[in-house]
Amino acid sequence: MSLVLDVRDATKVYGAGETAVHALRGVSLQVEPGDYVAIMGASGSGKSTLMNIIGCLDVPSAGEFHLDGVDVGALDDRRQAVLRNRKIGFVFQSFNLIPRMTAVMNVELPLAYGGVRPAERRRRALAALELVGLADRVNHQPNELSGGQQQRVAIARALVNSPALLLADEPTGALDSTSTLDVLGIFDRLSAAGRTIVVITHEADVAEHAKRVVRLRDGRIIEDTRLAPVDGLPPRLKEVTA
Amino acid sequence: MSAVEIVRFAFRGLAANKMRSALTTLGILIGVAAVILLVAVGEGSSQSIQRNIQQLGANTLTVSSSTGGGGGFRMARPQQDGGPRTQARPLTVDDARALADRTAAPHVSSVSPVVSATSQAASYEGASHAVQQVVGTYPSYFEASNKPVAKGTYFFNDDVLAARKVVVIGQTVAENLFGALDPVGRQITITGVPFTVVGVLKEAGATGGFQDADDVAIAPLPSVQQSLTGFGPLDQILVKAGSADDVAAAQAEVTSVLDQRHGVGGAVAADYQILNQATLQETVSAATSTFTVLLAAVAAISLLVGGIGITNIMLVTVTERTREIGIRKAIGAPRGAILGQFLVEATLLSLIGGLLGVAIAVTGAQFTIAGITPVVVPSSVVLALGVSVAIGLFFGSYPANRAAKLRPIEALRFE
Ligand SMILES: Nc1ncnc2c1ncn2[C@@H]1O[C@H](COP(=O)(O)OP(=O)(O)O)[C@@H](O)[C@H]1O
Ligand SMILES: [Mg+2]
Numbered sequence: 259m260s261l262v263l264d265v266r267d268a269t270k271v272y273g274a275g276e277t278a279v280h281a282l283r284g285v286s287l288q289v290e291p292g293d294y295v296a297i298m299g300a301s302g303s304g305k306s307t308l309m310n311i312i313g314c315l316d317v318p319s320a321g322e323f324h325l326d327g328v329d330v331g332a333l334d335d336r337r338q339a340v341l342r343n344r345k346i347g348f349v350f351q352s353f354n355l356i357p358r359m360t361a362v363m364n365v366e367l368p369l370a371y372g373g374v375r376p377a378e379r380r381r382r383a384l385a386a387l388e389l390v391g392l393a394d395r396v397n398h399q400p401n402e403l404s405g406g407q408q409q410r411v412a413i414a415r416a417l418v419n420s421p422a423l424l425l426a427d428e429p430t431g432a433l434d435s436t437s438t439l440d441v442l443g444i445f446d447r448l449s450a451a452g453r454t455i456v457v458i459t460h461e462a463d464v465a466e467h468a469k470r471v472v473r474l475r476d477g478r479i480i481e482d483t484r485l486a487p488v489d490g491l492p493p494r495l496k497e498v499t500a
Numbered sequence: 501m502s503a504v505e506i507v508r509f510a511f512r513g514l515a516a517n518k519m520r521s522a523l524t525t526l527g528i529l530i531g532v533a534a535v536i537l538l539v540a541v542g543e544g545s546s547q548s549i550q551r552n553i554q555q556l557g558a559n560t561l562t563v564s565s566s567t568g569g570g571g572g573f574r575m576a577r578p579q580q581d582g583g584p585r586t587q588a589r590p591l592t593v594d595d596a597r598a599l600a601d602r603t604a605a606p607h608v609s610s611v612s613p614v615v616s617a618t619s620q621a622a623s624y625e626g627a628s629h630a631v632q633q634v635v636g637t638y639p640s641y642f643e644a645s646n647k648p649v650a651k652g653t654y655f656f657n658d659d660v661l662a663a664r665k666v667v668v669i670g671q672t673v674a675e676n677l678f679g680a681l682d683p684v685g686r687q688i689t690i691t692g693v694p695f696t697v698v699g700v701l702k703e704a705g706a707t708g709g710f711q712d713a714d715d716v717a718i719a720p721l722p723s724v725q726q727s728l729t730g731f732g733p734l735d736q737i738l739v740k741a742g743s744a745d746d747v748a749a750a751q752a753e754v755t756s757v758l759d760q761r762h763g764v765g766g767a768v769a770a771d772y773q774i775l776n777q778a779t780l781q782e783t784v785s786a787a788t789s790t791f792t793v794l795l796a797a798v799a800a801i802s803l804l805v806g807g808i809g810i811t812n813i814m815l816v817t818v819t820e821r822t823r824e825i826g827i828r829k830a831i832g833a834p835r836g837a838i839l840g841q842f843l844v845e846a847t848l849l850s851l852i853g854g855l856l857g858v859a860i861a862v863t864g865a866q867f868t869i870a871g872i873t874p875v876v877v878p879s880s881v882v883l884a885l886g887v888s889v890a891i892g893l894f895f896g897s898y899p900a901n902r903a904a905k906l907r908p909i910e911a912l913r914f915e
Contacts, residue, residue, distance in 0.1 A: 315830055316909040336834050342908075343832020354827045354912070358516050368831040370505055415831065 260327055262423050262454045263289035263312060268321030270307050270477075281307040282318070283477040289423075293488045294449040295456045296465035299474035305458045308474070309427045312456065314342050326422045343372050347416030349426035353408040355400040361387060361411045362396040368419045386414035390444055406437025413444055424448065424455045430464055442467050443498035450491050467494045506837060510844035517817070524813045525853040528888050531803030532857025533864070535884040538799045540865045540874035542792030547875055549788055552713075553781050559744050560644050561751055562775040563599075563737040563758070565591050588771030589762050590733030593721075598757050599739060605753035607746040610640035613721055614736040617728045622677060622717065624688045629676035631669075632715035634690060636724025637738075642668075644740040647718070652684035652699030655720055663722035667695040670714040671703040693727035695719060744778075751776055796880070803884065806853070807891035814846050814899040825903050826911025839904035846896020847889060854888035 270282040281304045289295055299305050310316040311323065314330060323330045326345050333341060342348075355364050365383040374382070387396050390410040400408055409429060416424055426445070430438040446467055449455055457468060465471050466485070469492055473481035486493045514521045565588060596613040599605055615636040622631045635641070642654050655666045667688070674683050683697045695717075704713035725731050741750035751774055764770045818825070825838060858881055865874040 310909050313830070314908075315912065316907065336836075339829070339832050339834040341832075342830065348830050350912075354823075354830070356824050356827055359512075367828070371828075371831065371833045371837060373502075419832075 260291075261288050261324070262291050262293075262326055263287065263456070264322075264324040265308075265312065266322040268308070268311060268318040268323060270304070270311065270316075271319045281477055282311075284321070285474075285477070285479055287472065287479065289454060289456065290488050291422075291454050292449075292452050293454055294445070294467075294469040294486075294492050296468035296471045297456065297458045297474060298460060298462075298465050298471060301460065303474040304477040305460075305474055306427055307477075309425055309456070309458055312423075313346055313348050313425050314338050315348075339371075343368055344419060345422045347419065347421040347424045349409070349412050349416050349424070349429045351428040351431040353400070353405070353412045353432075355408055355411055355415075357400055360397045360399055361392060361403065361414075364400070364411055365415045365418050368415060372419060382418055383414070386418040387411070389417065390414045391440070404437070406433050406440055409433060409437065409441055410444065413441065417448070422454060424453055426455070426457045428458050428460070430459070430461070438464070439498060442494075446492045446495045446498050450495055467492055467498075469493070503840075506840040507844055507848075509837075509841045510848055513817070513821075513841065513845050514848060520813060520817075521849060524809050524849050525856065527806035527809035528803070528850045528853025528891070529806075529857040529860065531799070531806035532854045532884045532888050533861040534802045535796060535799035535887075536858060536861035536876060536880050537864050537869075537874065538795035539792060539880040540861070540876045541869055541872055542788065542795045543877050544869075544874040545872045546785065546788035546792060548872065549784050550781065553777060553784060559741045559747050560777055561739040561741065561747065561754060563591065563595075563739060563754060563772055564735065564775070565589075565733065565772050566770065591737055591772060592734060595758065595761060596734065596737050598761055599737065599754055601757075604757050605750065607741055607750040607753055608739055609742045609746075610644055610740045612638045612641035612644055612738040612740075613734045614641065614738055615721065615724055615729045615732075616735050617724065620690050620717075620728060622673065622688055622690045624677040624683075624686065627677045627679075629673060631673055631690065631717045632712060633717075634724060634728060635716060635718045636721040636729065637718060638721060640740070641718065641738060644738045647704075648702045649699040650702040651682070652697070655698055660720040660722065663726060664720060665693065665695045665723050665727070666698045667717050667719040668699040668701060669697055669718075670701045670712075670716040672712050672714040673717055674700050690717065691728060695723070747776065747778060800887075803887060803891070806888070807850075807895045810846055810849055810892055811895035811898065813849070814842065814896050817845070818842060818899040818903040822903070822906065822911050822914040825906060826908050826914065829906070829908035829911060835904045839900050842900035842903055843893065843896050846900065847892040850888045850892030850896075854885045857888070858885060 265285060265287045268282055268285045269280070272279040272281055285304075285308060297305050297308065307316070311318050312325075314325070317331070325341065328341065330338065330341065356367070362380070362383050365386055366379045369379040369382060384393070384396060387393055390413050392407060392410050392414065395403060395407060400411070403411065413429075430441050433441065442464065445455055445457065449469070457464065459465055469484065469486040469488065469490065471481075471483045471485060472479055593613050596611050599608060600611040617634045618632060620631045620634045622629050638660055639654050639656055641647075642649065649668060652668070654668060655664070659666050667690070669683060677683065677688060678686070683700055685697065687694050687696050689695070701714070701716070739750060739754055741747045754774060758772055759765055759770065762771055828838060862876060865876045
């Protein structure tokens with residue numbers, strides 16, 4: 259079976275000389291289609307660094323990295339932009355919606371850069387917002403939405419292009435418990451629908467929703483546990499849909 | 501990502517900060533309007549000066565005595581013409597007669613001796629008016645100086661010979677003395693001497709100069725000499741050449757006749773000067789174009805300052821929106837789309853400013869500015885608009901490029 263994600267011996271060094279920080283010291287990670295992976299670790303263990311590399315936002319200092327069969331290191335700037343647009347949906351801890359643009363305009367943005375026609379774009383954006391339960395908030399700007407609602411808009415934006423891989427860096431880190439449950443419910447349902455998801459978290463509660471948990475410490479993977487089979491349902495789907 | 505889309509993003513970007521966009525636009529607006537308007541003022545004044553010169557009459561030479569200078573030199577000069585000359589010889593009616601000699605000066609078609617008196621009090625019944633210039637001359641003066649009569653007639657050679665007290669007055673004089681009345685046939689007094697008005701000159705119109713060309717009164721030479729100036733030297737001799745091609749030949753003839761009569765030659769400098777309309781026109785147009793270039797340079801500087809304003813605003817905008825750029829890149833915006841958005845923003849700012857500037861300049865050019873009717877030069881409009889757009893592209897490209905080159909993670913981490 260072809261892998262969605264294949265990272266081999268990735269390292270990342272920030273800075274140089276005496277002040278150099280080794281954020282990743284040789285990480286290898288394979289993710290199959292349909293898997294739901296939680297990456298855990300203490301603060302500073304290199305989770306975000308790994309995620310930024312997987313999301314093509316940053317480049318590794320060394321190592322190889324294939325995304326959906328494509329060797330990312332070999333791509334030029336323009337092709338990487340296309341890859342980010344088509345294959346990856348990114349959800350940030352701090353939402354990162356564009357201010358002064360309504361929810362639906364934010365969600366449409368990846369489609370606009372992908373060259374989708376306006377009418378089709380609007381239809382798909384509204385469908386994505388519907389999926390995250392925000393059909394009644396489409397014309398609100400980010401500053402008119404709660405944190406949980408903003409994060410759901412961000413998830414809709416990440417999903418709207420049907421990416422091969424959904425990445426989320428501490429998506430619930432800035433949310434209260436109710437909103438956290440909303441977001442986890444969305445992820446669990448997406449996973450049940452067959453999406454490939456990688457979530458970063460330092461909360462065990464959140465990690466328990468995944469089918470597989472990977473632990474990082476000091477830039478190395480120290481543990482890789484499977485909680486549910488790749489083609490099965492996420493372990494706590496029943497709770498969130500109840 | 502279509503071009504329309506990029507323009508839409510750019511508009512949205514500008515609308516997000518209306519005050520700042522408006523102020524930047526204002527900078528370009530002022531620059532463009534200044535360029536067009538100042539060039540228009542320069543062109544307007546140049547055209548009005550040219551018109552004034554042409555109004556003096558085509559194909560004419562104005563001979564006048566040189567005043568001052570060279571006197572001491574002449575005193576040291578050896579004897580000549582049967583007596584020492586201790587000063588420059590004035591221009592006389594005899595000089596004028598010699599110039600009218602067909603054999604000595606075949607290219608000269610008419611000669612008009614001129615005396616003039618300034619600010620002479622004229623009155624008619626209750627009304628009075630200080631006439632700026634009272635001219636005593638021959639009938640040929642009207643044609644040579646391009647002063648056609650609108651009402652009545654000129655005076656004739658008979659009037660000159662008989663020293664009749666007849667006068668042709670300009671529009672300003674007619675209005676001030678007679679109002680709506682027809683002046684022809686009525687008697688006015690000029691410094692107490694009665695003159696009969698025989699004609700009124702055609703209006704010369706606003707000329708933008710210091711003098712009102714319509715504030716004149718023209719009478720036969722001896723009449724003016726008798727009553728106002730006395731029988732002293734002439735102020736000028738107006739010489740008209742047969743045609744434009746004859747002006748140079750006529751000037752040579754006038755020079756040789758006068759040189760002979762005034763004993764000029766060898767070490768003796770001329771005691772008169774000849775003003776040629778063509779040379780005058782060239783000199784003046786050279787001067788006015790320098791003036792126009794100077795105005796344009798000042799205006800160009802303000803346009804440049806407007807351009808620096810755009811760079812500054814775009815730099816601030818890019819810095820302020822670095823995070824937004826990071827987000828856009830993270831969701832797959834290619835470099836070209838980011839570059840395009842900021843370039844279009846900068847270009848829109850300068851284009852809108854430029855178009856408003858053109859509108860304001862063209863409106864402003866409808867009014868008289870400092871006594872000058874501006875004449876909009878189309879090439880200055882094209883240039884100012886072109887330069888303002890080029891400024892937008894040029895000064896916008898640095899910040900835009902900087903924004904587009906950022907790696908997504910660098911942009912996202914930016915605080
Ligand atoms: N841009 C950077 N420059 C220098 N050091 C960095 C940078 N980003 C992260 N680091 C360092 O790399 C290490 C891993 O950071 P990060 O991946 O953000 O950890 P986590 O997300 O697990 O908390 C930390 O020691 C952090 O200080
Ligand atoms: Mg982190």
